[in-house]
Amino acid sequence: MNRCITLFCIIFIIGCGNTIKNKTPEIIKKIEPNLFYGIDLNKFSVKTKKIKRGDSFGKILEDNGIDYPEVYEILQAIKGKLNIHKLNIGKSYSLFYSKDSFNKPEYFVYHPAPESFTKIHLRDSLYGELIEKPVRFIEMEASGVITSSLYETMQNSGINDELTYYLSDIYAWTVDFFRLQKGDRFKVIYTEKFVDDSITIGIDRIKAAFFEHKGKSLYAFEYLSNPEKGIIDYFDENAKSLRRAFLQGPLKFNRISSRYNLRRRISYYGNRIRPHKGTDFAASVGTPILATANGTISKASYTKGNGNFVTIKHNSIYSTQYLHMKKRKVRVGQYVKQGDVIGWVGMTGNTSGPHVCYRFWKNGKQVDPFKQKLPDAKPISKKLKESFTEYMTPYKIKLDCIDFYDKLLNEVAEIN
Ligand SMILES: [Zn+2]
Structure with missing residues (x-):
């Protein structure tokens, strides 16, 4: 229980003052506990498997008691509406059998990604549909104090460790992530993508970040610096690019x-x-x-x-x-x-x-x-500087309001 509470504290740290409240994903609402892909499990039994090498839609059906003439009819019915020709190895599919007749499946569901699935009705009225779930973008905040590597700190704090890659990309020019010091710390405001209210399908992007390396504060704010070309880049609080003319080293993680x-x-x-x-x-x-x-x-x-x-x-x-x-x-x-x-x-x-x-x-x-004192990359154009400052300021206030999550401190607090 305590662990659960801690986890929530890390991910949804409450900001101070009048900052925008975190929109935490709501707890999963199970509409009907007996529905699976919209099919009532009181009436159907289900068999779920993974696509193997050599599997095709037709072969799976034939292996499950549907003869080729019927398969052909089904394919004709969904032709032009659904593309079922390419099934990816390792992705799951389900066959639904009516509880009164066990020999032939009535539905085929192919589930290649969390945000969409294909459902095909195999009997009587033949039809198929591609169901795409709406993706929600939720703004989140996280922070941490480095104890070992950035990745391990993220993992230990229960933060989506995918953020490691986004952060190291932003700071590739300024922070050597293989030479982080114990006590270096970070805060991030980012958006994460969810389906079904609470199932994460990955980080969308980092909107603002703060990294304290060897006591030096490094802010980063995402900004559309070249609207004509659609170039989005990260700048510090003084509109200076975080990119340097040279990377710190020739590898993604330099050691x-x-x-x-x-x-x-x-x-x-x-x-x-x-x-x-x-x-x-x-x-x-x-x-x-x-x-x-x-x-x-x-x-x-x-x-x-x-x-x-x-x-x-x-x-x-x-x-x-x-x-x-x-x-x-x-x-x-x-x-x-x-x-x-x-x-x-x-x-x-x-x-x-x-x-x-x-x-x-x-x-x-x-x-x-x-x-060497190496040349910096181009700063934000003078024309855009004012609007950058206007855009950046509320994010900076928000960042400054995030408390650092320190695992050790929190554990002491819990014991007391
Ligand atoms: Zn050498």
């Missing part, structure tokens, strides 16, 4: 295994100084490697030392290089955008384990990207 170090000593080379002018990011073989900024591929080839590698020229000042790829995905001359996959992590060339060696050039000299 540095060896930094830029001009005085590195390696025992393999008799403990002599072997400068490491790149930054190594460890990841398993096959992890996608992302372009850290927009640019044109200037090299995509193989050498004995580098293995499969790619070089991107971003502008007259900056270039980046990515080594030891399992496979390259781009060719010379191709333009890539920040975040585009350019290859996959491997261990080709001179390397002892799977990683990507990331090299960064400024004016023709290899430098440590983490020591």
Whole structure:
């Protein structure tokens, strides 16, 4: 019971003052306990199975006592109205049998997604219908204090852990999610999609977020920054883009295994100084490697030392290089955008384990990207700044009003 209450506290934290109240999903209203896909289970018995390889609508019916001429008639009746030709393996279907005659099914229901299902009446009046359930978008709030990883914190706090990906996307340019500190904390206002009042079918989007990293406050507000092109992006409270010209690293989740170090000593080379002018990011073989900024591929080839590698020229000042790829995905001359996959992590060339060696050039000299003051991405246009501020302010007030959910504190409070 206590756990239940805690869970609700986490997900639907009550805001302060005059903030908009959380619209929590209402508890499931069971209209008729004996209805299943609108079919009365007092009159029908049901068999539910999963689509197997080789299954088709016709085969399932034939396997269940409906002969081919009848199957053909059914297919004719629903032709043009329903597409039942492609059944996805692993999705469920149900057959309904009238309780007085057990030998032949009367209804076939195919249920590929939570928000829709196909129902076909197989006897007498043949007909089929696609029933789409209305999707509700509900605004929610959540917060947490990092104890281990962001993902684990979400899971431990009972928050939809899908939010991890949305948050790490928003902050990819500013927070290194592999170097979070204990005590870093976050708050989010987001919308989640529901069917049948309370069954979640996933996160829609994050509208506003706050992340406190090493004591530094980072706000993020979603805004349509380019109405002509329909570009939606995230900006801080001063209308500054959260995107930087370069990503923190070339992987979705960056974990540095060896930094830029001009005085590195390696025992393999008799403990002599072997400068490491790149930054190594460890990841398993096959992890996608992302372009850290927009640019044109200037090299995509193989050498004995580098293995499969790619070089991107971003502008007259900056270039980046990515080594030891399992496979390259781009060719010379191709333009890539920040975040585009350019290859996959491997261990080709001179390397002892799977990683990507990331090299960064400024004016023709290899430098440590983490020591550079890198250019920011474009801010919001002057024309839009005023309307952004107007839009952002109530969300900022709302965010500021969310309390941090601290699991440990709450447990102490419950014991007392
Ligand atoms: Zn390296």
